[in-house]
Amino acid sequence: MRICDLKQKEVINICDCRRLGFVGDVDFDMETGCLLAIIVPGPGCFCGFLVREKExxxxxxxxxxxxxDIILVNVDLEKATEKCGI
Incomplete structure (x- = not known):
């Protein structure tokens, strides 16, 4: 499977059946080539000129x-790592 194939899949949290969005990027270990995490951009903000507030x-x-078509994840969103962007 290629990274571009992952980016076409929607991510759904099985804890609360919430749609998190589509894969935006991946994090992998440069030395081993192992996938460490998938990164899903947060919802866009109209007041912020469609800038993503978190991922x-x-x-x-x-x-x-x-x-x-989808990736099922089991994530507690309150404890999930969120990265703020400007």
């Missing part, structure tokens, strides 16, 4: 299943 960094261990 969800979902560790590989929280990915439960990768299907043809």
């Amino acid at each position: 969800y960094i979902i560790p590989f261990c929280d990915i439960r299943q990768v299907g043809p």
